[in-house]
Amino acid sequence: MHKFDLKGKKVLITGAGTGIGRAVAIEFAKLGADIVVNYNASRETAEEVVNEIHKLGSQAISVQADVTQEEQAKRLVEEAAKFGNGEINILVNNAGTLVQRCKIDEMDLSLWNKVMDVNLTTAFLVTKHVIPYMKKQNSGRIINLSSLAAHDGGGPGAIPYATSKAAVQAFTKGLAKELAPYNVLVNCLAPGLITTRFHDQYNTPENRAKTCQNIPLKREGSPEEVAGAAVLLSTEYGSYITGETIEVNGGVLMD
Template structure:
């Protein structure tokens, strides 16, 4: 499926060396887009994703940054803009649970890491992208939030859920603030998605419990998340959509 207005658009996808971000990068590549693939600890995989983007018909550059650091986020956005001469779309996808811990045992360092990765990165990258998009008279920002933002998360993942709650609220508030600049801001909230690192962060019994409550009785796959990002990126498909969180969860939680 080709979405004509996406061809040639420039996009930066944070956290796109693996998982949902990598799947979205490949999907954008198939639309003939110019994709800045971002990684930090998985640069070999980031290079492979970039190769896949090129093979699919897009252009790609690979950028490295620790998005927990605000200055690094600013430099990342500026480098992506310089590489393509513009930035049409920012996908704030970098994030992760980091480590499960009950709040009574959670250290300040864990708080800083979880909030830095999931919340500060979204704030910092969005802030850096706005001047470029304003000068272009428009743009799109899409952030990856989570089902956890609405249900408080699974066991011992309060910090992760809270940080994703920030992402969802930030999305709605920023959408109001920048609509006058023709910038649309939305988010995608995946549910239980079958990712390579899923078993490392989520115990099997938690996954099984979630699947029993999911009307579709299965996990989603990475490719099933991509369509939401394509839809929200396309002016032709979603020009009057802003401040929304698109749920991709097989019916596990409904608005």
């Protein structure tokens, strides 16, 4: 078996209907993994991902769940375990968004909490309910999605988003130590400017072009390039990596 092989692995990816989550699902399927495609509102695109995975010869299902809600997160994990015949080998906590740009002195508590819930609480809730399966297996991989914003505080009006993503990195480090005795590796990806619907919604073409001038590679990254890092962390080539954050940003931050 090649070390980049994921044949037979059962994977749960939150927010997998679009963007980076979608790219990770497709790349994993190309390597033989079977995928649970979680979505909240993007049903049509999630079904497209499932169909694409089937064409690649892997199995997939889509499961709707708002993973900011514990009962729905628990149900999602239970359905994923059923799909995997009792196993969940890889979890990718990809669900998250900026929600909206807002200065701190103009922000109410409900917006602050919403940003924390969608970016941080989602990872906690899904991970909490996946852990018993991985402990029973005595193996597993968990990949959390952070952001370049965790290092630089984010752009205008994005402080809560940046804060939540920095917390994801701390969560990753602590969890890596907590789960190491069970052979569960926990790592993080921190994308920079990636060509996704996220930046279509929360950025402008002018600002994106200006940002690219400060990136050593002088371009935006693709979702597939983030997915490549996820492949590394999920296969045998990543078997001695845990508690780490891989920066996928074209060199704009060299940590």
